[in-house]
Amino acid sequence: MQMVTDACRADYNAARLAEFAERCHRDGLAVTPQRLAIIRALLASADHPRAEAVYNAVRREHPHISLATVHRTLETLCRIGEARKVTALHDSARYDGNTAPHHHVVCIGCRRIRDIEIPGVERLLDGRNELGEFRLIGCALEVHALCAQCQRRRNHRRQKIKGNN
Amino acid sequence: MQMVTDACRADYNAARLAEFAERCHRDGLAVTPQRLAIIRALLASADHPRAEAVYNAVRREHPHISLATVHRTLETLCRIGEARKVTALHDSARYDGNTAPHHHVVCIGCRRIRDIEIPGVERLLDGRNELGEFRLIGCALEVHALCAQCQRRRNHRRQKIKGNN
DNA sequence: TGCTACCTGAGAATTATTATCATTCATAAA
C-alpha cells in the first residue's frame, strides 16, 4: 500500500489531455473551450475536487463560465469515462444500524445497498496505522454491482436502442 | 465473501435495542420516544435507509415527528456509535480525473482525499462476478483516517475539554 | 412534585444539484 504521488501523474495527465479531443469526437461530443478547461482543471488537481472547486479553478481563465456548466460537464465526463466519482453514494446520507464490521454491495443503477462479509479486507491495512500524513482508522469496501431489476432494465433499454437502428 | 442475511440480524437487533437506553444514559442523552422509534426503525431495516425513509417508517407510530428530528437523531446516533453512515463522502460529489484503478484515503475530519494503491483489493472479489442477485462490476476501498491537521485539531480540543473539568 | 437542561416541532435558511430556455457556437456539409 502506498500513496500515489503528484510526480507520477504528470505524464499521465499530459497523455489524457492529448487524447481528450479524440475521445470527445468518438462519443459525438463537441470539444468546447469549457470542456477543455474543466478536464484540464480536474487532471491538474490531485485532491478530488467538488464542482464548486473546479468552478473556482476554471473561472480564472473563463470568468464567464456558469456553475451549471461545470456540474453538467463533470457528469458528462463521468458518463464517457473521462472521469469518475469517488463514491457512488454521494446523493444523500445512508444510515446503517449494523455497527459490526462489514462491507457493502451497491447497485449503481438504483443505489440499493446490501451488507456483505468479506474476510481479509482489514488485513489489507494490517501492520500499518499510518500512511504519509494520515493516521489510519479503518476502511470500507464499496462493491459496485447491478441488482437483478437494474440488469433487466438495462437489457430492455439496449434492445430498444437496437430496434431504433 | 457472502451476503449477510436478514435472519442472522434478528438476535443482533434485539440485543442492540435492549442496550440502547443504557448507552444513551452513559452518553448523557435523554431516552425519548422519538429516539427509540428511530433506532428501532433503523435496526429493523436492512436496506441502509436515507433520513426520508426512516421518517416515513417512524411516522406510522409517531405521526407528529418532524423530519428535522429524524435528521438530527440519525446524526446523534452516529456520533455516539449506535449507527454509522455507509460512506463518509455523501455531502457533495467528489470528482476524480484519474481513471486508472486505485483507491482512496479519506480524512474523516475535513474530507481531504488522496489516492492510494493497494495491491490485492481486486483479488478479494476474484473468481466471482455474481453475488446473490447482484452482478459484480468493481470495487472501491475507502480508507478512513485523520490527516495531520485534523489530528492536531482533535488533540487541542481534547486538551481544552480536560481543562474545563 | 417541581427545576432545569436538553429535546422536539415547525418552518425558515442554506447548500448542492438539476431543469428550463433563449442565445451562442462547434462541426461538417456545401
Add this chain to the structure above:
DNA sequence: TTTATGAATGATAATAATTCTCAGGTAGCA
C-alpha cells in the same frame, strides 16, 4: 469559406437534502 444545424452554454428558476432557529415541551433528577 460560408452556411446550416443540432448541441452546448449561461442565466436563472426549481428542486432536494440538510441544517438552523427558537418557542414550547419533557426526561431525568433532587
